[in-house]
Amino acid sequence: MSEPFLVGARPERVEGLRIGSVEVWPPIVLAPMSGVTNRTMRALYKPFGFGLTVTEFVSSNALQYGARRTMEMIDQHGVERPVSTQLWGNDPAIMAMAAKVVRECGADIVDINFGCPAPKVTKTEGGSACLRDVDRCEAIMKAVVDAVDCPVTMKMRLGWNENELVFVEVAKRAQAVGVQALTLHARTAKQFYKGNADWSKIAELKRAVDIPVIGNGDLGDPYEALQRMRESGVDALMLGRATLGNPWLVSRLHALMEGREPEATPPAPERLRFAMHHYRTMVEEWGEPRAVPQMRKHLGYYLKGFAGASALRERLMRTETAAETLAVLAETIDQLEAHTRELAVA
């Protein structure tokens, strides 16, 4: 927890977020994360206090062909609603068609991705590469807004590089064509994840437009997050990496936003029990062959900052079946609890 943020960042009830017809409470959004925010994960994490969850980004081109894996990405349980489905692409007509499809499949909001810096996306002029052509951005946003009867939002970076900071220009055009909220991950595309997110730019964006602004980048502590919200004036916060394996961060932020003191993050055995629940649910819903490799990544997140994590992580990376992995986790929980009992007696 960073000291400067403790000063003044006391619990304080904040306003809810409204995106067109969609009410979002609390104003905390689960960041779209490719390979991570599938429907199982969204449904499991939502109860911790996410007011809105966003799918992994979905290729509008792939949606044209209705590929099974792509259709799975836009599917949802319903319990994680409201859900925003995120689309990427560079062709206004294809983006409009894709928006209609995801809306028919239950999206409450359609989100446009102008932020992805991955070469496989930018080499086709999609994601953050769109920011190099603000007229195209405008055409895509207008086509999507005209195609659907639900709110349309857009998520972007500051610009392609530090010499092309177009975020205010693109935001103004978004507002003019009827986009109803904006998320800014305050880095340039060229930065990828280097350096720090520049929250002064998020504050600048908030001052420049009237539609709601969602601030995103490097939020990892609930007090700091609340302070960022207050200082930048944003309407909501989006959290990504720091919540992976640590959804309790969101419960803590939710408490602060309701004017309550947050509870402490639960001890390791409880966190591992939740990891086991996540694991079992993934196996039930996706089958063992797909769940086991995906869950290796998640177990890595749950073990972050854990005493003895590296030996345990190594052991878990060698397990090949769900039963084996769950047995290692159960054994670890027993050992941790036995250790706690010994300390209590001593």
Ligand SMILES: Cc1cc2nc3c(=O)[nH]c(=O)nc-3n(C[C@H](O)[C@H](O)[C@H](O)COP(=O)(O)O)c2cc1C
């Ligand atoms: C594994 C991973 C996958 C991501 N996939 C997407 C995506 O599909 N769409 C998107 O807009 N951003 C994506 N992002 C970016 C996040 O939504 C978010 O903007 C970024 O991680 C900064 O927020 P954070 O510091 O809270 O993690 C991804 C980030 C990560 C780490």
